[in-house]
Amino acid sequence: MKSLFYSFLFLILVCGIQEKMISSSWSDEGMWLFNKPPIKQLKERYRMELTQDWLDHARLSSIRFNNGGSGSFVSANGLIITNHHIGADSLQKLSTANNNLLERGFYAAKREQELRCPDLELNVLESIEDVTERVNAKILPTMSSTQANTIRRATMSEIEKESLERTKLRSDIVTLYQGGQYHLYRYRKYTDVRLVMAPEQSIAFFGGDTDNFEFPRYNLDICLFRAYENDKPVKPKHYLKFSSIGPQENDLVFVVGNPGTTNRLETYEQLQHRRDYSHPYFLNYLRTMEAKLIQHSENGIEDRRQASSDLRRFSNARKAISGQYLGLLDPSILRQKQITEFQFLDELRHSLARSGKQEIPYTDAKVQQYLRMLDKVRLLHRHLRSFEKEYYLLERGDGFNSRYFQIARQIVRLTAELKKPSSDRLREYRDSNLDSLKFQLFSPAPIYPEVEKAKMLQSLTFMAEQLGGDHPLIQLVLDGHSPIQVVERLIGKTRLGDSSYRKELVKGGWETVLKSDDPMIQFARYLDERARKIRSTYENEFEEPERQVFGEMARLRFEVKGDSIPPDATFTLRLAFGVVKGYQIGDQSVPYCTKFSGIYKRAEEHRFIDPFNLPETWLHKKEKINLDCPFNFVSTADTIGGNSGSPVLNRAGEFVGINFDRNRFGLIRNFVYTDHQARHVAVHSQAILEALKNVYGYEELVQELIPIEKKKAEKAKRSRN
């Protein structure tokens, strides 16, 4: 859960630039819950009957990648497709100095050649249950925030544990509407996941940082895995039929995946706080880490390889958050948010009027209640300012950015928490989460000390920049030494790179941890009291009271509007819909899709210089490719980071493409949906087939995706021999 939390903060919060705000009650906005689907909207707008079977098939074919993305089953033998940039974490972990899979790509023509990923966990959503009442049952209005938080946490752990024991399924309670509802999500887990195919990074991420969040695009951003159970390929009950035709212009399409975070239900004050406090801090942090890793990468080819996935994560987040920040600076965005609040006040008064009275004065109790809540949000954020940075640096670990530190802290806390009953523990150490947590903690994936030193040195330095050299936390961390000396001592001598040592510590429990002379373990122990303190300040003085206010606001909103507005994204399964169509930028028309011919043209414009270089195969096979084949396409469906790898379905529920990005007009979607120019970007299913067949010649894979093509492939094979 911790690592998820980190992924979100860097990868998923995304928003941006906009040219013109269009707000329409008839828009395709919405990341809909599967237990509250947009049946009415689809029927009225697209004459589409959304059946329970359709929904179940889509849900059970969909997969959450626990490192921060989405995917889907696409064959009867457990074949899974996601984005290359979602598979990148595993590709990096499976690479060595002499075999860089991330860069060169990979293909297993036979099952026995498939490579097992060290720590990839996949989840399929089996069921959803509304447990709001039970979660809130023991909370009394007279309780302090600390009491309420403790009780709520305990109740949630209980419900999850009970469900896990009863169903044997991973059971997580999801907080919706910022505390307005609580739903229990049950997942089937897959932890034996093997790599089947990845294209070269240069075609998967063609155009690099330059084309990231742009359109037209030419990315084969795909990666294929296979799920195993008991050493045999999984036979999923549901998987998506692969369409060899794909979407056409004006087609209705669906995106099914796990959008990470949106902030559309946040108040004006919250967005202001993001603009003036959280985002400037994040931007500074991301740029700091990015600059350090660029510098480190220049040391040599192997350093570059080792740092590459961290670096890409930081660059991507920096570009996304910069876009979001520009959106927050645009006065029209915040103005719109203010207007929304005034409008709700009007709606509230109208709805009260309908239920009897004629003219509702602003002194009405409910109106006053709403205004009081807005004010409370403001005060909570003002209070947050005084400890926000320290919380990020110390508890979230921004000041100690290193895999070694994360491991040390998890071991220290895990062994300490295990002494308590599950319901009293810090939430990520509850019983129902321990398997997933240990799966990550004991991962045999390599850790590279030089990259970790660079990251930790830079993050310690950043912490000093933020807090000032005399801050007690800095004094505590440096303890009379220079940052370089501290990092050399901690990382130079830690044994935590060895996963068997981690197991030994966890097995030995708290007493063993106490006796450990590992410098990183000692360091994490040394800081833990202070870190827990700032965490409890954050939770009790900000998070819980905020949750209560939002709970109240959500109840008011339900009274007026019903739950017709879907909750903000929470990295759980959602359904979005939209139309495949291009857009205008000034006088220029951007068509709904690009073609294979375009990638050669764009590479040539940039003289084939990185990030516009093409893999050798693509250069050699140009003659054999259908240059008119569609490559990437866009639709108006509502997506956000976390939706990476989400399948795009047609009305028939077939796989017609895979989402991988938004254009820059879509960066604003964290805060506001618009379909004026904002689009999500996907790889066309035809492009996937064209590449697998005519660029790579991976017939086995094509056969598995399109069994009907088997004969053709066999014929092709014969003619090659």
Next chain:
Amino acid sequence: MKSLFYSFLFLILVCGIQEKMISSSWSDEGMWLFNKPPIKQLKERYRMELTQDWLDHARLSSIRFNNGGSGSFVSANGLIITNHHIGADSLQKLSTANNNLLERGFYAAKREQELRCPDLELNVLESIEDVTERVNAKILPTMSSTQANTIRRATMSEIEKESLERTKLRSDIVTLYQGGQYHLYRYRKYTDVRLVMAPEQSIAFFGGDTDNFEFPRYNLDICLFRAYENDKPVKPKHYLKFSSIGPQENDLVFVVGNPGTTNRLETYEQLQHRRDYSHPYFLNYLRTMEAKLIQHSENGIEDRRQASSDLRRFSNARKAISGQYLGLLDPSILRQKQITEFQFLDELRHSLARSGKQEIPYTDAKVQQYLRMLDKVRLLHRHLRSFEKEYYLLERGDGFNSRYFQIARQIVRLTAELKKPSSDRLREYRDSNLDSLKFQLFSPAPIYPEVEKAKMLQSLTFMAEQLGGDHPLIQLVLDGHSPIQVVERLIGKTRLGDSSYRKELVKGGWETVLKSDDPMIQFARYLDERARKIRSTYENEFEEPERQVFGEMARLRFEVKGDSIPPDATFTLRLAFGVVKGYQIGDQSVPYCTKFSGIYKRAEEHRFIDPFNLPETWLHKKEKINLDCPFNFVSTADTIGGNSGSPVLNRAGEFVGINFDRNRFGLIRNFVYTDHQARHVAVHSQAILEALKNVYGYEELVQELIPIEKKKAEKAKRSRN
């Protein structure tokens, strides 16, 4: 002057990492004034008699590059040598999309092929006069800071103007000892400067950001110009004889150049302020601008070319300031500064004791005065916190980083200031500075709108991050629009890229500026009142009172120590001395010089990948080169940014090399001198000859540098034909 000021802030403030502090009264510390040379030290330590002739010859052969570096005359026909990275600004301005001189290099075998630089001004220091008494004469202790500042500024302008009119020489008063002394420097100016030769960027900056501030090094960091007057090459009375032997290990050498800024005489409180306020701000700013330009460069080859010199400036500054910041975080550095202050207190008490009394109590008036001054420095810096950022963003222009904005502001202010008498103007608009200012302002060098848009958008955004979206300054600047809209409006429609329009505005004066509909001019006008206000707050409430405190402290220091300690660097001519020698890192010995063989080895280690690629010529000519020839070397002489391009002289006053960098141990030198491992890095004079002769075959140039080699060269020429 403004552009100088900018250059300093980004290029010159430099300090860094250190392994161990060594403080020795016998060290080679010192950037000595030419009117206060280290005669005694050189005699006692090196038995060297420093004569007035030697000093005059060195001074009059030396050149200040007004874009932030140093150089020297090296032939009877006005040939000048400096660093490639100092020439880079002119190389960039002389380049076009189809002819990238910065990257490919340049050579004019004949005079008529030499290229005139659009805006390069060179200065030769003709004389120095101490004017401290006159500058302070009218300042009374009863005056307010504002009065004192106004009067001091007026007196300085008067002195400079009088000197200019009398001598026709550029006349600048330099503030030494942070206000303890004022010296008048008179310069001969050269504004017709032509490019003679530059090597390829890949050999001049071999190893790029990775090897920057490191040693061993292999950089041919040279660039040759020629000064002209009346369209004829200048025949300087003094120029340095080029040594074809160069320095050997343990040789005494001298570095003569213009070190930019050091902070060695600053108090503990000042360094703390840098650590906790100024440096975190700068680092954030530099990384922001760097990230933006990296992103912009990825758009394409021409974008990369246009952004390259800006990008290198930001990267270099980021690396330098990061090193400085790590130094400030090292508790031993600040501790040493505290100890120095206590020591001075002891010395003060001893010196008072010598002049009569036995035991001097801390209640003694002079001791109390010193302590009061330390306290005053602390309070001034505390006050500075409340307006420091706004001063940087608004008045220094960090919030509007764009050449167009700088031009607009200069035009607006120049025309406004010209209505006043010289002594009442903002200092950079005094009569004696106008020629140099207009030379820069009317430069025909190209300005690239897309780079400027990227820089300005990023800096506006950064300003909002720093001040918050609701700050009056942000409201004023955005005026209801998004940052993108503001930048598009200002840069999309300005005519200031055309230097004839700039001349027209200045010629028309204030009335024409008032009527101008140029959006950037209007923007600069719109902001000017507020900018001037924050400037006067900065000057009157911080700079002038600080100057007064430092004046007092300097007088106390002179009483105790005499002026045996040279003042902090001020980008004026200084003399440093040291010994050519290697050093130890742990068990590893780093020899005093590298050889030509080493560069091929290092390039191979990095598979010839940028920044370790070698120019074609260097690859082809490998067989013809003496691989044992020394390449770069190090000495203990005391240098800092601004010394780039400084000639290194031997006892005989001959040119034996050219300084271009420090190693990372030398980054700390802003605050503390150490010769334990800290070294400056220079190109060996033999390396320059070897490259010109055997790599490039530029015989004409070799002849001019070493006239005695003329015959050999002619012979070589004959054998080629």
